[in-house]
Amino acid sequence: MPGRRGGSSRGGPPPQSREVAVSKAMSFVLRHGAEAEGLKLDKNGYANVAELVRGISYVLGRCIYNELRISV
Secondary structure, three states: OOOOOOOOOOOOOOOOOHHHHHHHHHHHHHHHHOOOOOOOEOOOOOEOHHHHHHHHHHHHOOOOHHHHHHHO
């Protein structure tokens, strides 16, 4: 169809790369889900990386440290 931008032929958005999905999950956990995921932020807003990976894994499925590192 002329004038359409992006998306699939079914009208939905293109699939996200794994890097984008990890980045979005990390943002969600840090901004909205830290407490629900049991992630403790210190007084400056920093979190333990191992705890962050566990929180992302809960939201996204298995996540490994290298994926997190690529997304940052």
